Amino acid sequence: MDSAISRLKTYFLQTYGCQMNVYDSEILASLLEAQNYQPATAPEQADVLVFNTCCVRDNADQKVYGRLGDFKFIKAERPGQILVVAGCLAQKDGEAFLERFPQVDIVLGTHDVQALPELVQRVQAGEGRIVQVGRQGHHLDLPASPRGASSAMVPISMGCDQWCTYCIVPYVRGQLHSRPVVQVLAEVRRLVGLGYREIMLLGQNVNDYGRDLQPQVEFADLLEALGGLDAPDRLRFTSPHPAGFTPRVIQVMAANPSVCEHIHLPLQAGDDQVLARMKRGYTGQQFLDLVARLRQAIPDLGITTDIIVGFPGETEAQFQRTLEVVQQARFDSAFMFAYSPRPGTPGSLFTDQVPESERMERLYRLIHLQNGISEEKHRQRMGREVEVLVEGRSKKTSSRLTGRTRQNWLVHFDSEEDFSGRLARVRLDQAFMWGFVGTLLEVEPSAGS
Numbered sequence: 505m506d507s508a509i510s511r512l513k514t515y516f517l518q519t520y521g522c523q524m525n526v527y528d529s530e531i532l533a534s535l536l537e538a539q540n541y542q543p544a545t546a547p548e549q550a551d552v553l554v555f556n557t558c559c560v561r562d563n564a565d566q567k568v569y570g571r572l573g574d575f576k577f578i579k580a581e582r583p584g585q586i587l588v589v590a591g592c593l594a595q596k597d598g599e600a601f602l603e604r605f606p607q608v609d610i611v612l613g614t615h616d617v618q619a620l621p622e623l624v625q626r627v628q629a630g631e632g633r634i635v636q637v638g639r640q641g642h643h644l645d646l647p648a649s650p651r652g653a654s655s656a657m658v659p660i661s662m663g664c665d666q667w668c669t670y671c672i673v674p675y676v677r678g679q680l681h682s683r684p685v686v687q688v689l690a691e692v693r694r695l696v697g698l699g700y701r702e703i704m705l706l707g708q709n710v711n712d713y714g715r716d717l718q719p720q721v722e723f724a725d726l727l728e729a730l731g732g733l734d735a736p737d738r739l740r741f742t743s744p745h746p747a748g749f750t751p752r753v754i755q756v757m758a759a760n761p762s763v764c765e766h767i768h769l770p771l772q773a774g775d776d777q778v779l780a781r782m783k784r785g786y787t788g789q790q791f792l793d794l795v796a797r798l799r800q801a802i803p804d805l806g807i808t809t810d811i812i813v814g815f816p817g818e819t820e821a822q823f824q825r826t827l828e829v830v831q832q833a834r835f836d837s838a839f840m841f842a843y844s845p846r847p848g849t850p851g852s853l854f855t856d857q858v859p860e861s862e863r864m865e866r867l868y869r870l871i872h873l874q875n876g877i878s879e880e881k882h883r884q885r886m887g888r889e890v891e892v893l894v895e896g897r898s899k900k901t902s903s904r905l906t907g908r909t910r911q912n913w914l915v916h917f918d919s920e921e922d923f924s925g926r927l928a929r930v931r932l933d934q935a936f937m938w939g940f941v942g943t944l945l946e947v948e949p950s951a952g953s
């Protein structure tokens with residue numbers, strides 16, 4: 505009897521890191537499902553367990569090492585289970601995983617995602633443990649099945665050529681590789697046809713999109729081409745780089761009604777010298793000017809950011825400049841990090857590292873400032889009626905639905921019925937640092953009714 509049907513084969517995927525990894529996990533899941541694997545309810549029970557890892561900061565590495573440690577004992581009770589380490593940490597550590605973790609069967613790099621089913625088969629056939637960590641190749645052409653109810657991701661490029669001095673991403677993701685415009689258009693059309701209301705364009709640095717294509721195209725061309733009749737209700741992209749943000753991108757954002765009134769614009773630091781040492785290519789003032797131009801062109805724009813404190817050499821006065829820029833930019837929310845030296849990056853070689861206690865202390869001060877701004881901005885919006893794309897049930901309170909506005913504000917509201925994937929009109933009643941609790945006013949009819 506065919507072993508594929510004699511017993512149900514299962515997989516479990518644990519994803520760490522950014523949206524590109526979430527997307528890669530969709531591909532890994534699709535590849536396994538094409539081999540008749542089905543999702544397992546718990547990692548312990550899966551025949552194939554995949555950790556799709558991140559290594560952007562040391563605490564990301566440690567999380568994975570810790571979790572792999574747990575599986576030393578779990579695997580002892582389930583010897584047939586195949587344990588796969590994929591993603592950026594797999595790319596960074598390669599062979600070292602096999603030495604350090606005898607329970608790992610497969611190490612799969614970021615350039616070899618499509619090899620997963622074959623490697624699993626080879627291990628099952630008795631080949632022993634396998635490391636496949638190449639340096640070339642991308643998987644822009646592989647089909648992924650979106651897992652969300654309303655939103656789907658579409659990668660427009662993979663890799664990054666910016667080489668910010670703190671960042672490990674270019675080392676583990678390789679150089680920029682853009683997906684041709686026609687392919688992006690076809691994929692967006694396909695997903696809109698399947699009923700996805702929101703499309704998220706993904707790239708490490710979307711402003712660099714198209715530089716490597718023949719003929720060259722710009723990100724603004726792509727955004728413009730995505731307007732029109734079969735455009736999604738909501739179009740988002742992440743992340744743009746402040747240095748390559750052309751006036752045309754702003755124009756197209758303002759002119760294409762699909763493009764959401766939200767931008768994730770990583771600041772990283774406020775001081776010009778620190779920014780230069782990070783190799784970011786803009787000054788604090790240039791960043792603020794860009795924010796002002798965006799807000800002028802796009803009313804009611806939500807702006808979020810990423811900030812690193814305690815980059816090597818950062819003085820107290822230079823950190824103060826970050827606080828100043830944050831105060832002036834008034835972000836809706838921010839991801840804030842203490843600098844983490846990444847082996848192999850120029851930043852890790854700088855001799856003037858800021859002591860960890862200082863980095864943490866600055867981080868707390870920054871978080872305190874930004875949390876106050878987030879809460880205050882949210883409070884000013886109370887009473888407004890907004891459009892929410894419903895994502896699903898709230899994890900904490902099952903009688904609540906959760907979704908986001910076009911500005912990317914998080915909104916929870918009570919509803920017995922599940923309106924996932926639909927647009928709802930909600931009144932914002934209560935404001936918190938994280939977002940809002942509102943009252944449902946109206947839901948659009950479902951596609952079938």
Ligand code: SAH
Pocket residue numbers: 522560561670671672673707708709743744770772810811812841842843844845846
């Ligand atoms: N490609 C995206 C995201 C890169 S990683 C971009 O350029 O915007 C996400 C965030 O992690 C970065 O924006 C940065 O704020 C942070 N980060 C990257 N390397 C870091 C490091 N070594 N230490 C602390 N934070 C880091």
Ligand code: SF4
Pocket residue numbers: 664665666667668671672673674708709745
């Ligand atoms: Fe890293 Fe800079 Fe590239 Fe972003 S733009 S992925 S921070 S090197």
Ligand code: F3S
Pocket residue numbers: 520521522523524525557558559560591592593673676677
């Ligand atoms: Fe992490 Fe890799 Fe993304 S290092 S942030 S998962 S590109």
